[in-house]
Amino acid sequence: MIFADYFPMWDQLTPAQQEQLSGAAVKRSVKKDVILHNGSMDCLGLVLICSGQLRAYIFSDEGREITMYRLFERDICLFSASCIMQSIQFDITIEAEKDSEVWIIPPDIYKKLMTESAPLANYTNEIMASRFSEVVWLIEQIMWKSFDKRLAAFLLEESALEQTKILKITHEKIASHMGTAREVVTRMLRHFQSDGLVRLSRGTIELLDPQKLENTV
Amino acid sequence: MIFADYFPMWDQLTPAQQEQLSGAAVKRSVKKDVILHNGSMDCLGLVLICSGQLRAYIFSDEGREITMYRLFERDICLFSASCIMQSIQFDITIEAEKDSEVWIIPPDIYKKLMTESAPLANYTNEIMASRFSEVVWLIEQIMWKSFDKRLAAFLLEESALEQTKILKITHEKIASHMGTAREVVTRMLRHFQSDGLVRLSRGTIELLDPQKLENTV
Numbered sequence: 331m332i333f334a335d336y337f338p339m340w341d342q343l344t345p346a347q348q349e350q351l352s353g354a355a356v357k358r359s360v361k362k363d364v365i366l367h368n369g370s371m372d373c374l375g376l377v378l379i380c381s382g383q384l385r386a387y388i389f390s391d392e393g394r395e396i397t398m399y400r401l402f403e404r405d406i407c408l409f410s411a412s413c414i415m416q417s418i419q420f421d422i423t424i425e426a427e428k429d430s431e432v433w434i435i436p437p438d439i440y441k442k443l444m445t446e447s448a449p450l451a452n453y454t455n456e457i458m459a460s461r462f463s464e465v466v467w468l469i470e471q472i473m474w475k476s477f478d479k480r481l482a483a484f485l486l487e488e489s490a491l492e493q494t495k496i497l498k499i500t501h502e503k504i505a506s507h508m509g510t511a512r513e514v515v516t517r518m519l520r521h522f523q524s525d526g527l528v529r530l531s532r533g534t535i536e537l538l539d540p541q542k543l544e545n546t547v
Numbered sequence: 548m549i550f551a552d553y554f555p556m557w558d559q560l561t562p563a564q565q566e567q568l569s570g571a572a573v574k575r576s577v578k579k580d581v582i583l584h585n586g587s588m589d590c591l592g593l594v595l596i597c598s599g600q601l602r603a604y605i606f607s608d609e610g611r612e613i614t615m616y617r618l619f620e621r622d623i624c625l626f627s628a629s630c631i632m633q634s635i636q637f638d639i640t641i642e643a644e645k646d647s648e649v650w651i652i653p654p655d656i657y658k659k660l661m662t663e664s665a666p667l668a669n670y671t672n673e674i675m676a677s678r679f680s681e682v683v684w685l686i687e688q689i690m691w692k693s694f695d696k697r698l699a700a701f702l703l704e705e706s707a708l709e710q711t712k713i714l715k716i717t718h719e720k721i722a723s724h725m726g727t728a729r730e731v732v733t734r735m736l737r738h739f740q741s742d743g744l745v746r747l748s749r750g751t752i753e754l755l756d757p758q759k760l761e762n763t764v
Contacts, residue, residue: 420683462682473689
């Protein structure tokens with residue numbers, strides 16, 4: 331049963347509950363850059379990620395963005411079902427960062443099952459606590475880490491995710507992840523280049539010395 | 548029954564569960580500046596605030612602080628019971644900002660009841676979602692709002708909480724709330740003073756023009 335991979339307390343649901351949950355889930359393919367969920371007025375449902383990569387971010391009135399966290403294979407996206415809890419009072423946007431395969435569980439079904447099942451409600455608590463931990467980590471990064479360290483960490487993360495030292499990503503895109511302006515990213519990347527850490531060319535950033543970059547973090 | 552004020556789903560608990568929860572709760576007086584909970588190694592329990600004011604904050608290796616949110620009468624502090632969820636993986640500190648009266652519910656009792664009761668587990672989800680909303684709001688403030696606006700908002704909040712226009716608070720303390728250095732606070736307050744918004748004197752900040760300060764926000 332595939333859903334047991336997402337819900338470790340699967341066998342604490344009754345057979346009827348298991349059937350409702352798996353019966354209601356809809357498989358969907360999502361192309362890179364497609365927005366799955368857009369703010370608190372939206373309520374797509376829980377998204378279980380089979381493959382690919384999602385990004386959760388917020389943005390300002392001026393259109394600046396910052397990535398809150400990313401979701402990968404076997405992760406569950408909870409805030410795309412923001413209507414299941416009235417206290418979720420913030421606007422988060424979820425987009426596919428890569429072509430992705432997902433299961434979507436409608437919010438009404440999930441909410442009903444959460445109301446019935448303490449194990450499912452408690453597991454939902456654990457999912458939210460995980461995201462909370464990531465968001466607190468983000469605040470720590472923003473508040474106490476200098477931008478060069480944050481950028482070095484981001485480049486290393488990208489390199490690990492894409493399994494390549496030659497990143498195909500624009501300075502604009504990096505700025506959107508990090509909540510800053512493109513110029514700030516470009517300036518720091520040029521600084522990295524003059525230190526021999528990266529080589530910049532049109533549309534790519536090559537990591538020349540990941541170890542030295544690691545020491546920067 | 549006083550606990551029904553904190554737990555709106557109180558009547559969905561069985562009489563035995565209600566008794567366990569209320570029987571285990573311990574009333575405690577906490578003096579201003581006392582630290583109730585200190586990081587993830589600590590696990591005091593759920594704190595229900597009867598009166599007073601608590602502050603939840605994080606700090607850097609260098610000892611700089613930033614306030615994540617504040618808790619008031621009738622609020623529940625969940626992260627002081629961080630051991631009830633394994634996914635709570637961050638260090639938060641909870642201190643009394645004023646002399647406070649609280650009920651403390653031991654974490655093991657609460658965890659047991661949450662495991663049994665879907666209504667309690669779901670209500671715990673709502674508490675966490677509320678804090679999550681506050682923390683996302685904080686990120687928005689840090690990322691997109693200029694420091695003058697944040698400081699103006701902080702002074703107005705303090706004035707409302709203390710019900711006075713003459714704030715007895717040090718620049719150092721404000722810096723700890725806002726995650727910045729004392730010098731930055733002092734510089735901006737002097738700027739406010741020269742604009743006729745505040746009057747600074749030893750240990751106090753008087754709000755001369757709250758309306759104009761409001762317009763700054």
